[in-house]
Amino acid sequence: MAVEAAHRQEPPPSIRQIERRAAAAWPASITEECGGWLLRHSPGVGRQRCNSALPPVPYVGGVERVERFYGERDMPTRIQVSPAEYHGELDASLASRGYRRTGETSVLTAATEDVAAAASVRAAASVQVGLTGTPGPWLGVFAELDGHDDSAAVGEEVLSRIASPAAFLSVVLDGRPRGMGLFVAERGWAGVFCMATAPGERRRGVATAVLGAGARWARDQGAARLYLQVERDNEAAVRLYTRAGFTHSHTYHYRIRP
Template identity: 50%
Template sequence: MIDRLLIERYAAETWPVAETREEDGWLLRHTPGVPPRRSNSALPLARGEALSTALSRVEDFYATRGMPIAVQVAPAEEHTALDALLAERGYRRDGALLVRTAPTGTVITGSRPAVPLGVVTVEERPTRRWLDAFIALDGHDNSHEAAERILSRIPGPAAYLSVERDDRVVGMGLVVAAPGCGGVFCMATHPDHGQQGIATGVLHVGARWAAARGADELYLHVMDDNQAACRLYDRVGFRLSHTYHYRIKP
């Protein structure tokens, strides 16, 4: 199983930001125009008390940029003392997520479609069609900014996956290769095409792509209240690695 801190390091390297800095055990990230989540938050890269003593410098970094101060408490199980300190200082808890991992071979076997899915398109770079589909299917207020400022700049190797029906994208995903593993992101299915095996098929093709690039394991992030996605990931072999959430102070 991949080390929990290493997963978060790989995920951080996957998600491009406009400005980044490592300081006293923290990874400080800033991207103008997007909310205080992964692209605008501080990620602890180490364990121990040193994180707490450097917190004032973390706060200064975001204050001088006119941003709310956000900390990605990841993995949450590794940072209970830090989380308690942030709560004591008035940081509100936000955005609880689960991080799941699985052997790539297990996902390939578990996601093999029972019936032909059709064509899953794989592109090595994000096309305009893929980015527009993400904006439409993601459904968040900042989806356009995320597509243009982040997803269009993901470092490769990466697989941008999509399924089309009636000349429109109805399912999609993104797999990014890292040393020995692959991260699964941006999984989405059009509501009119749910329960048709589209997401399972996207995972199957994405896992095969990752395996061909030496990824023995896969990891993904999912909101803890997304029960439908959790059932899908359980079914194809993903198991809980750790959890994380954000602490945000205006």
């Protein structure tokens, strides 16, 4: 299936919708549109998503301009090859130029109602999920559970720039953060980001409760569909999302040249 798709010129409209919504939901500090490319850079942030170039579909060249954009900022050139199934030519070209491949990711989608229903059955009744429309105190939860050194920069350079309606979700037990998630809604879709559970609370329904609360919020925003991105080797997360009703949409990975 993936081999066949690699030879197609155009992805389905749903994939295009997800790609652009995901880019807007996790906004970079600096963005530039050039020849169909979306060039993104966020100073102080180490995350690949907001420090990479998203290519046009179909691929029509322009890598040299991308390399200049990141070179001018003393950054390695990083390209998000997405959707990978429709970028065989680009991927092969980058490989021949010395770009290494990393960050294998699956994009999953689900009907919002299905996730809300599945979560209502599986979530522990004792898990209460807090929800706010602005980052505020949630940033403390994010800093504790995120597990990266750039959490403060992400809060300032990315989370504070989210323009669409957003739900910042958290589970706090005995005064300590135990779970979190972020849902961002835009034009019938809602993206799921920043899902994390404290190690000692895993398999106790915390993540399922967060998914359920987020799905109900998304439904109230008129978002009939959900999407999320999960690293392909994160088997526990993939199982969680599959049980909640998510199915495969497409994949992406990054190509990086220092």
